[in-house]
Amino acid sequence: MNLRELVSALNDFASPALAESWDNVGLLVEPSPPHTVNTLFLTNDVTEEVMEEAVQKKTDLILSYHPPIFTPLKRVTWKTWKERLVVRALENRIGIYSPHTAYDAIPHGVNNWLAKGLGVCTSVPLHPSTAPSSPAEGTHRVEFCADAEHLDAVLSKLKDIPETSCLTTLPARVEGEEQTQVSLNCSQKALLEVVALLSQNNLLYHKTQILLLQKPLLPHTGMGRLCTLSEPVSLSAIIERVKGHLQLPHVRVAVGAGRTLESPVKKAALCAGSGSSVLKGTEADLYLTGEMSHHDVLDAVANGISVILCEHSNTERGFLSELRDALAVHLQNKINIIVSEKDRDPLQVA
Numbered sequence: 001m002n003l004r005e006l007v008s009a010l011n012d013f014a015s016p017a018l019a020e021s022w023d024n025v026g027l028l029v030e031p032s033p034p035h036t037v038n039t040l041f042l043t044n045d046v047t048e049e050v051m052e053e054a055v056q057k058k059t060d061l062i063l064s065y066h067p068p069i070f071t072p073l074k075r076v077t078w079k080t081w082k083e084r085l086v087v088r089a090l091e092n093r094i095g096i097y098s099p100h101t102a103y104d105a106i107p108h109g110v111n112n113w114l115a116k117g118l119g120v121c122t123s124v125p126l127h128p129s130t131a132p133s134s135p136a137e138g139t140h141r142v143e144f145c146a147d148a149e150h151l152d153a154v155l156s157k158l159k160d161i162p163e164t165s166c167l168t169t170l171p172a173r174v175e176g177e178e179q180t181q182v183s184l185n186c187s188q189k190a191l192l193e194v195v196a197l198l199s200q201n202n203l204l205y206h207k208t209q210i211l212l213l214q215k216p217l218l219p220h221t222g223m224g225r226l227c228t229l230s231e232p233v234s235l236s237a238i239i240e241r242v243k244g245h246l247q248l249p250h251v252r253v254a255v256g257a258g259r260t261l262e263s264p265v266k267k268a269a270l271c272a273g274s275g276s277s278v279l280k281g282t283e284a285d286l287y288l289t290g291e292m293s294h295h296d297v298l299d300a301v302a303n304g305i306s307v308i309l310c311e312h313s314n315t316e317r318g319f320l321s322e323l324r325d326a327l328a329v330h331l332q333n334k335i336n337i338i339v340s341e342k343d344r345d346p347l348q349v350a
Contacts, residue, residue, distance in 0.1 A: 001334050003035040003095055010097060013330050017132030018105040024067045029089045029096035037061045042324055043340035044317040051085055053342045055092050065316055067098035105129050107220040108326060110272045113319040117245030118238060118268055120230040125222025126269060126278055130215035137165040138185030142194050144208040145172055145179045150201060157197055163190040224271040224278040232264035235306055238286065242308055246318055250349050252309040254301050272315040290315040313345045
């Protein structure tokens with residue numbers, strides 16, 4: 001497939017608009033076009049060892065869950081390891097694409113895969129995503145009615161205010177009088193100017209309504225998951241299930257105050273990777289994530305919530321095998337998709 005065609009297909013699989021605002025997702029490194037992709041290489045992280053593997057396997061595009069370029073690079077030299085990744089990618093005509101938190105949000109993504117480790121359960125996002133393109137413009141809608149005497153002058157001034165759009169007029173009958181209903185979308189900044197203009201005329205101002213435009217929530221999409229198990233299970237049993245699902249010999253566990261390893265778990269809140277900010281304040285029997293700060297673990301335990309920590313990328317990497325199969329179907333088996341054998345979490349139990 002042509003690289004740009006493939007990137008479009010990957011964006012359809014998980015829209016970059018679903019990623020968190022702080023994230024750096026999409027195509028990060030692009031060889032000079034035209035660039036044909038025969039082999040897509042999946043990894044959780046791009047390290048120098050993983051890059052060498054990608055080169056040896058004649059990769060055309062690396063899909064790295066974590067973006068290897070996150071903070072801006074001021075130069076691209078051989079001095080630092082992240083700069084060397086870019087150099088090697090371009091020298092070997094390898095593109096790099098990263099979905100990161102877009103894959104966290106989607107219903108067929110990382111968090112739903114992680115939830116499978118709990119057993120049979122239903123899940124909902126802890127922080128639902130909103131539709132990225134609706135409404136298309138503006139944060140507020142302003143509606144008011146004007147008579148013919150004031151209409152033209154007001155419309156002329158409104159059109160001069162930046163960041164206003166979708167201005168429409170409709171005939172209306174107000175208190176027995178023929179008037180015109182005006183509706184427009186505007187930004188928060190423009191709203192101040194619109195209200196200031198309308199307030200110059202009391203008749204217009206008292207017939208004004210301001211509506212906050214909110215994008216609809218997307219079903220089953222968003223950050224984190226709150227999982228309700230079909231049957232309560234002991235904490236010790238959940239620990240074994242998680243270890244089996246993630247293929248880990250050990251996990252770290254903090255038992256909630258007033259709980260034991262035999263205490264039942266009915267509700268579990270989870271977040272792949274680093275879950276503190278997503279899980280904080282959620283009422284549950286258990287938090288499952290890769291890593292949390294010391295003080296956030298103490299807070300959870302004090303509130304009677306047990307915590308299972310598996311190390312950051314261990315809660316994500318296993319998804320790659322499922323992703324390989326899903327992308328094969330999505331891309332109609334047009335390209336070869338392989339999963340890195342060198343990618344691993346940097347932390348090991350010694």
